[in-house]
Amino acid sequence: MKRVRDIGEFGLIRELSQNIPHAGDDCAVLPGGLLLTCDPVVEGIHFLPGTPARRVGWKAMARNLSDIAAMGGLPRWAVVSIGLRPATPVRWVRELYAGLHAAARRFDCEIVGGDTTHVKHEQFVVVTLLGQCNRPVLRTGSKIGDSVFVTGKLGGSRAGKHLTFVPRIKEARWLTAHFDIHAMIDLSDGLASDVQHLLRPGIRFDLDAAEIPFRGSLRAALTEGEDFELLFTIDPRAVTALRTKWKFPVKLTEIGHVVRGHGARLDGQPLSAKGYDHFPKRR
């Protein structure tokens, strides 16, 4: 009998997506310029039992904001489902909501409702975000010849950044307002894994290891996940203008090119998806 751990998270999502047309981007794109996304945060997986509740709330909201950023969208409204143990202090829940509200307010997003339920073991927070975007940037729009860029520095998220990161909403809005961004994704599972989502038949991503900006080790930058930086592609003729006009404190780095071929390569060697997988396969 095949079990969830045997096919891994991406195998499972592939399987479940078969009946979901247009699945496979950071948000669902709906008529009327609407974006819809949801993302769960679970105790023991995405945060430890001792993590301050305000940070848990921030992270739960920011992960979803990052998915809206990845499409170049504006977050507008959120609903929140939380599972709580009966013995949890009310103060903890209040702090959780303070974190949720803080992250939402920073990007003019409003929490409009939600629901709570009892759990016996692991507490969880599921945020669903509704955003708006006239021309959402998909994962699959990169063209042969494109330059590949990344914001910020990768890696080091486990040292704490995964709880405090600022989603790249403003940067993504600016990018899509001033440039024709061909493809974009936020880095949640690690560069090595997430770059695979930008692939399509006939194109290859060639990345240059020496260019990848990182904290700690290159290995962590490739595989640790939860960077929540943006990875995007753009016409190489726009690169000079992009570099000149870029006005944010966060770093902007060209790390490779899109060429004819298939798969992803790092310094010419095949780069496989070894990012974080919620259901790692048995080896």
Place this chain on the structure above:
Amino acid sequence: MKRVRDIGEFGLIRELSQNIPHAGDDCAVLPGGLLLTCDPVVEGIHFLPGTPARRVGWKAMARNLSDIAAMGGLPRWAVVSIGLRPATPVRWVRELYAGLHAAARRFDCEIVGGDTTHVKHEQFVVVTLLGQCNRPVLRTGSKIGDSVFVTGKLGGSRAGKHLTFVPRIKEARWLTAHFDIHAMIDLSDGLASDVQHLLRPGIRFDLDAAEIPFRGSLRAALTEGEDFELLFTIDPRAVTALRTKWKFPVKLTEIGHVVRGHGARLDGQPLSAKGYDHFPKRR
């Protein structure tokens, strides 16, 4: 130190709602005629470990559809977050999705995306629904003199109906298209509890025990919860037309009136909220 169980589910929601303007209805009402709602379903709370996965999926979707029905809305798009143990059979997940899709499709609603995560203990399913409605019916619109109606028979949900119920989308759409429905809610926590949500200063709900349609006992009808029938109020002058035109197989029963006063009464006696509470207070 105050804990979640000390203030109960409704106490908690009241507390959390203080920073959420317009909270407190079945769905959040957004600009552009949009309705947004989310509702978690947790193993051990909303379904037992041995419950067939297809029924779990049906219930998780139908609960949310019922919230859209309660506003007189049309469900349009859903996203689904699921927490799964690694040892769960892939077949179980496939069946879960079959149930989710079956309930959604029945009401022309489309699952457009979602996410999965690993859990160690309790599996969960959080469905978020986006619906549309030009004139949503709120909980608080009832007027003095209104007749109070309920669809279907109440109680008996624990015997299995809570896994197989059909949300009253069609009935609610018909009601709001043909009549001026003043206030409406779906019965998720039990009539005794849910009627309290329709109260506001200056009005009282007088219910007639002999009129309440039930399966099993009146007590179960009042307090068991998970009926997912509609409770609504309407101008008494429209009652004859309503009875004449009503075209659905499901029962429609007048169970009381809205009068000047405060609180809810059953046969003249104060009726307190003793519906199901996810965090029952210690006594």
